[in-house]
Amino acid sequence: MQRIADLIGAEADRADQAALEHGDELEKSGAVQLVRFSPPLVTAEVDEGAACVEFRIVDGVLRWHCTCRDGRSGLFCAHCVATARSVRVRTGKKGSPDVRPQAAPTGTFPIAS
Ligand SMILES: [Zn+2]
Numbered sequence: 456m457q458r459i460a461d462l463i464g465a466e467a468d469r470a471d472q473a474a475l476e477h478g479d480e481l482e483k484s485g486a487v488q489l490v491r492f493s494p495p496l497v498t499a500e501v502d503e504g505a506a507c508v509e510f511r512i513v514d515g516v517l518r519w520h521c522t523c524r525d526g527r528s529g530l531f532c533a534h535c536v537a538t539a540r541s542v543r544v545r546t547g548k549k550g551s552p553d554v555r556p557q558a559a560p561t562g563t564f565p566i567a568s
Pocket residue numbers: 506521522523524525526532533534535
C-alpha cells in the first residue's frame with residue numbers, strides 16, 4: 456500500500472522547480488482534496504476542482520494525468536506536486552497521521568468554564 460505513495464514522492468522529487476514551489480503552496484493552502492486513495496489509483500481535485508489529478512500504477516510504472524494544460528502535455532505539474540505532498544502527508548511515516556496543520560481548526564473546542 457505504501458508503494459504508490461513512494462513512487463509518487465520519487466516522481467515529485469524530480470519535478471520542475473517552479474512546479475514544486477507552486478505545488479507546495481497549493482498543498483499548504485489546503486487546495487488539495489484527495490478524492491480517492493485506493494492504490495493503485497489515487498485521484499484528487501486541486502484548487503476547487505480547477506484541476507483533476509490522477510495517479511495510477513500501470514505495469515509497475517507510475518502514470519499521472521492532470522487536466523490543466525501542463526498536465527495534459529505530460530508534465531508533472533504543480534497540481535501533481537500538490538497531490539504528491541498531500542499523499543505524503545496522508546501516508547506519513549512519522550506515526551501520527553491525524554496531525555493537522557494549525558490553520559483552520561474545525562469542530563471540537565473545549566468549552567471554557
Ligand atoms: Zn495540473
